[in-house]
Each structure stands twice: as structure tokens, then as C-alpha cells.
Amino acid sequence: MCGIVGFSSHSQSACRPLVNGLLRLEYRGYDSAGVALESADDLRVFKKTGKVAELDRFLAEALPEPERGKYTLGIAHTRWATHGLPTETNAHPHLADGGRLALVHNGIIENYAALRAKLEKRGCVFVSQTDTEALAHLIATFDTGDDFMAAVSQALKQVEGTYGIAVLSLRHPGEMIVARRGSPLVIGVGEGSTVVASDVSAIVSYTRQVIYLNDGDIARVTPEGADVFTLDNVPVARDVQQVEWDAASAEKGGYAHFMLKEIFEQPEALRNTIRGRLDRTDGTAVLAGLNLPPRELATIRRAVVIGCGTSLHAGMVGKYLFESLADLPTSAEQAAEFRYCNPIIGPHDWAIALSQSGETADTLAAVRESVGKGALVSAVCNVVGSTIAREAGRGVYLHAGPEISVASTKAFTAQVTVLLMMALKLGRTRRLSREAGLRLCDEIAALPDLVAEVLKENDRIAAVAAKYAAANDMFFLGRGILYPTALEGALKMKEISYVHAEGYQAAELKHGPIALLGRATPVVALLNDVPGKEKTVGNVQECRAREAPVVGIVTQGDAAARHCDDALFVPRTSAACAPVVTAVALQLFAYHVARLRGCEIDQPRNLAKSVTVE
Numbered sequence: 001m002c003g004i005v006g007f008s009s010h011s012q013s014a015c016r017p018l019v020n021g022l023l024r025l026e027y028r029g030y031d032s033a034g035v036a037l038e039s040a041d042d043l044r045v046f047k048k049t050g051k052v053a054e055l056d057r058f059l060a061e062a063l064p065e066p067e068r069g070k071y072t073l074g075i076a077h078t079r080w081a082t083h084g085l086p087t088e089t090n091a092h093p094h095l096a097d098g099g100r101l102a103l104v105h106n107g108i109i110e111n112y113a114a115l116r117a118k119l120e121k122r123g124c125v126f127v128s129q130t131d132t133e134a135l136a137h138l139i140a141t142f143d144t145g146d147d148f149m150a151a152v153s154q155a156l157k158q159v160e161g162t163y164g165i166a167v168l169s170l171r172h173p174g175e176m177i178v179a180r181r182g183s184p185l186v187i188g189v190g191e192g193s194t195v196v197a198s199d200v201s202a203i204v205s206y207t208r209q210v211i212y213l214n215d216g217d218i219a220r221v222t223p224e225g226a227d228v229f230t231l232d233n234v235p236v237a238r239d240v241q242q243v244e245w246d247a248a249s250a251e252k253g254g255y256a257h258f259m260l261k262e263i264f265e266q267p268e269a270l271r272n273t274i275r276g277r278l279d280r281t282d283g284t285a286v287l288a289g290l291n292l293p294p295r296e297l298a299t300i301r302r303a304v305v306i307g308c309g310t311s312l313h314a315g316m317v318g319k320y321l322f323e324s325l326a327d328l329p330t331s332a333e334q335a336a337e338f339r340y341c342n343p344i345i346g347p348h349d350w351a352i353a354l355s356q357s358g359e360t361a362d363t364l365a366a367v368r369e370s371v372g373k374g375a376l377v378s379a380v381c382n383v384v385g386s387t388i389a390r391e392a393g394r395g396v397y398l399h400a401g402p403e404i405s406v407a408s409t410k411a412f413t414a415q416v417t418v419l420l421m422m423a424l425k426l427g428r429t430r431r432l433s434r435e436a437g438l439r440l441c442d443e444i445a446a447l448p449d450l451v452a453e454v455l456k457e458n459d460r461i462a463a464v465a466a467k468y469a470a471a472n473d474m475f476f477l478g479r480g481i482l483y484p485t486a487l488e489g490a491l492k493m494k495e496i497s498y499v500h501a502e503g504y505q506a507a508e509l510k511h512g513p514i515a516l517l518g519r520a521t522p523v524v525a526l527l528n529d530v531p532g533k534e535k536t537v538g539n540v541q542e543c544r545a546r547e548a549p550v551v552g553i554v555t556q557g558d559a560a561a562r563h564c565d566d567a568l569f570v571p572r573t574s575a576a577c578a579p580v581v582t583a584v585a586l587q588l589f590a591y592h593v594a595r596l597r598g599c600e601i602d603q604p605r606n607l608a609k610s611v612t613v614e
């Protein structure tokens with residue numbers, strides 16, 4: 001998804017910091033990139049389709065070192081096409097005012113066609129197919145050369161849709177205006193320079209002191225920091241906060257891919273997720289973000305866990321956990337479906353929004369819908385200070401560290417672990433006994449070590465992956481609490497290896513999909529030794545009777561392995577914890593298939609890390 005970087009300094013060239021910032025945002029997925037550089041008397045724009053490295057090479061030729069020095073202010077962008085093809089013309093920054101004004105924009109301007117028609121009537125000439133260019137011209141029409149921020153505010157008041165923007169104008173040398181509504185924007189306050197970005201990972205190598213803008217904020221950025229206002233020019237106080245992530249934690253650390261690094265980080269990530277949250281005296285969980293009195297917890301009638309993609313799959317695991325451990329009727333809802341189905345939700349319902357990034361547009365809209373209908377709303381996010389975390393107002397952070405690879409891995413296992421702790425806490429206010437709670441505490445505390453055991457199987461998993469890497473289609477089967485993990489295994493496989501993969505409830509296979517099975521369609525069956533295993537073994541026999549090769553996820557030492565062509569072993573756990581260890585084996589399996597197929601693992605085609613548009 002699109003990324004924004006801005007840089008303002010008295011003496012340092014903006015060139016390098018902007019390109020470095022774009023490189024850090026590459027993981028979000030994009031198809032073109034560009035920068036605008038401003039000096040006291042000059043505004044220059046450079047754009048390229050393809051990778052940031054291309055843009056960097058182009059800049060090195062077009063603007064060699066000595067010339068760069070005078071450009072101490074700049075904005076930059078990676079574009080992920082929404083309106084118009086991924087071309088240089090459609091890439092940002094977009095210009096207006098005869099090339100004196102430059103704008104970068106994330107989000108979607110929904111009324112851009114009407115704005116464009118009006119502006120064209122007034123004589124504005126458009127060169128791109130983008131919605132963003134309409135905003136650039138609109139700002140220019142309000143700019144009298146007097147108050148730049150006022151001109152930007154007036155234009156933004158006419159915009160329907162979402163935006164995170166950074167804008168420069170030669171009429172106002174040295175000034176950068178930034179604003180947000182629905183698209184994140186963070187300002188990093190450094191020593192003698194200020195960095196702006198749509199994602200904190202583009203900032204941490206410069207400074208860890210940041211200001212998070214809220215929706216509706218507009219700010220004037222200078223080398224000293226930023227002054228924040230509402231669009232009606234009322235000053236607002238936004239605290240400078242300390243980011244805990246350092247630059248190193250956003251690097252690959254010797255692994256071939258961020259995805260592999262993040263898979264291997266899971267024992268540590270889970271330790272951080274669990275740390276200080278288990279009460280081994282009362283057999284419950286201590287989740288500061290859910291500090292509701294037991295009486296209030298007891299009045300909750302229903303939970304609705306909301307998310308997209310991998311987060312939705314974690315939410316589906318949550319449904320099993322909440323129902324089995326806390327006797328709480330729970331549904332798991334895809335966020336876009338939820339927001340548009342006029343959901344029946346209100347006081348006594350608990351909406352739990354799951355989102356690694358905390359910026360997914362549909363999940364955010366579902367949070368707003370739930371807040372508006374009076375439900376109790378909690379967020380489970382990884383990115384601290386993200387929009388969903390702030391708007392839900394209450395919640396639990398994953399503390400899994402930055403997830404850079406587009407394919408989500410450690411966020412899934414951390415989400416399931418948080419949901420386990422939430423179910424434990426809720427269960428203990430209901431029917432779950434102290435003894436059962438203590439047992440679950442032990443199981444949760446053991447998870448990081450159990451995941452480390454799965455990681456030791458990496459070589460074996462790679463060898464099994466090599467046998468199946470040429471397949472065009474795969475099926476993933478799971479039963480009960482393992483069904484969402486089968487869906488997650490299939491999602492990992494399809495998104496990074498482009499193998500067509502589908503997840504099914506094991507029992508559903510014979511109601512149709514079995515027609516597709518044959519020698520060329522491997523089946524990955526989740527055969528962990530938990531209740532229901534024998535029935536899944538029966539489904540495996542059905543697959544093998546159709547000559548489909550079966551890869552089983554099997555509990556160490558369990559005889560179920562003999563029903564499979566190959567087995568990937570995971571340690572013994574209870575059913576409640578089985579999704580965590582199983583997901584790790586499936587992540588490695590998908591990773592190795594993708595690697596052997598030569599895929600671009602960290603940035604799969606057509607995908608974006610953070611889906612901030614509907």
C-alpha cells in the first residue's frame with residue numbers, strides 16, 4: 001500500500017533520508033515511487049515505476065552529490081495503484097500551480113471526479129488519471145500566497161474520502177504541511193531535522209521521538225518539529241511519544257527474508273506477548289487493557305471477533321476458545337462484511353477487533369460501527385498507537401515486534417495467544433475452575449518453547465516442501481479449532497508461492513471438493529493428537545483412496561503419521577494451544593515451497609502489507 005515520507009532540515013539534504021525512508025516502506029507493496037525536493041528557489045520532481053532502487057539510481061544521475069545539498073526539504077511516496085495504471089505520470093508527487101506545488105497522498109478521494117470536473121472548468125490542466133491530482137489543484141486554487149496551511153485546510157474540507165498527505169509549495173519556501181483523515185501519519189522529531197512518514201518504521205533510524213497525528217489533524221512541519229491544528233485552525237496538543245522499536249528490529253538480521261526472520265522470532269515474540277500477563281496464583285490472565293470489573297465482564301452476552309485475512313483466521317480460533325473456555329457465544333466476522341450488514345450489536349456485546357497493523361480500513365470501520373452502536377469494543381493490535389488501537393480505546397497489544405514481511409506470521413501466533421489469555425480471564429469470571437485456569441496458564445507459558453521445537457524441524461519441513469513444490473493445487477484440512485489454522489495454512493501457501501490452495505473443514509471435503517482430488521493434488525491434513533483426530537484420519541483415508549498424497553501435521557511420536565505420505569511433527573499440546581504450534585509448521589512449509597519456486601517472498605505480487613483502502 002502507498003507510503004509517504006517527508007523530511008525537513010536546515011542544513012542536511014533531504015535526498016538520502018527520503019530514499020532511505022521509502023526503502024523502509026518497501027515491504028508495504030508498491031508499483032512506483034517518486035520524490036519532490038525543494039530549495040529556496042527551486043522545486044524538482046523525480047519519479048520512476050518499479051523499485052525504489054531504480055529511483056535512487058535515477059536520482060544519483062540526475063542530481064549528483066554537490067547539487068543535492070541545497071534541497072533540505074522534500075516529500076516522497078511509494079504508490080500502489082488505485083486510480084490509473086502504475087505509470088510515471090500517475091506516480092506521486094503530483095504537481096499544480098504551474099509546478100510550484102507538490103503533493104503526496106495516501107488514501108482515496110471519493111469525490112475526485114466531481115472535483116476534477118469543477119477544476120477543469122476553471123482551467124486546471126490534469127496530466128494523470130489519479131484522484132490525488134485533483135487535490136493538488138484544489139489546494140492551489142485556495143492558495144493566495146498568504147497562509148499555506150489555511151489553503152490546505154480549505155481544500156481538505158471539500159474532500160470526501162480518506163487522506164494522509166504531505167504538501168510543499170514554492171510560494172511558501174521551507175514549509176511542509178501534512179494532514180490525515182483515515183490514513184496514518186507520524187511525525188518524527190529529530191535533532192535539527194523532522195521526518196514525516198505513514199509508518200513509524202520509516203522514522204526509527206532517525207529518531208524514536210514521535211507525534212502521532214489523529215484524524216482531522218493538520219500540521220505545519222519545520223526542522224524544529226511540528227505545530228498541530230484542526231482544519232478550523234484551532235491548535236491541538238499532541239504528545240511526543242517514545243517508540244520502542246529500534247532500527248535493528250526492522251532489519252533482516254541475517255535471514256534470507258523478513259518472513260523467515262519473523263517465523264524464527266516467534267518464541268521471543270510470544271515471550272513478549274505473554275510476559276507479566278499470567279497470574280499463576282489465581283489461574284487467570286492479567287490484561288491491563290481489559291481492566292473491566294468482573295461484574296461488567298459477567299454481563300457480556302456475546303463476543304464478535306472482527307478482522308481480515310490472517311487476523312480473521314485468528315479471530316475464528318478465538319470463537320472456539322471463547323466458547324469452550326468461557327461459555328461465551330462468539331462469532332468471527334470478516335470486517336467488510338460486518339460493517340455493511342447493519343450488524344446487530346449493542347450494549348452487552350463485546351466487539352474485539354484484531355489487526356496487526358491497526359490500520360486496516362475495513363476493520364477500522366467495523367470498530368467505528370461497533371462504538372457507534374454502544375458495544376463494548378476492544379482492539380488487539382501489534383502496532384502501538386495505530387488508529388484502531390486508539391479508536392477502540394481499550395485493548396491488548398501483541399508486543400510481537402515489527403512485522404515487515406507482507407505475509408503475516410508472528411502476528412497470527414501472538415493474536416491466538418492473546419485470545420487464549422482473554423478467554424482464560426473471561427472464563428475465570430464464569431465457569432472455569434482455578435485448577436483448569438492454572439493448567440491453561442502452564443500451557444500458555446510453555447508455548448514459546450514448543451514453538452522453538454517446531455523451528456528445529458525446519459530442515460525436515462524444507463525437505464518435505466521440496467517433494468510438493470511443483471504442485472499447482474493443494475488442499476488443507478482441519479477440524480474444530482484446527483479448521484481456521486487450515487485456512488491460514490492455505491492462505492500462507494497461496495499468497496507467497498502462488499500455488500492454488502484451499503482450506504476446508506475436514507468433514508466438508510466429501511461434500512464436493514473431493515471431486516478435485518488426485519495424484520497431483522497434495523492434501524495437508526492437521527492430525528494433531530487432539531479430540532477429533534480419529535475422524536480426520538478417516539478423511540485422510542478418503543483422500544488417499546483418490547491417490548492424493550497426504551502431508552500430515554502430526555504430534556511427535558503419534559501413530560497418525562503412518563496414515564500419511566509425509567509427516568511434519570509438532571509437540572504435544574492441548575487443543576486450545578494446538579493452532580499456535582501447527583501454524584508455525586505450516587508457515588515454514590509455505591515458505592520453503594515459495595523459496596523453491598523462486599518467488600518474491602517478502603513482497604508477493606498484488607499484495608500490500610497494510611490495506612488502508614476498502
Ligand code: F6R
Nearest residue numbers: 309310311355356357360407408
Ligand atoms: C496475510 C496477511 C493479510 C492480513 C490482513 C489484515 O498474510 O497479512 O491477510 O492479515 O490484510 O491485516 P491486519 O492484521 O494488519 O489488519
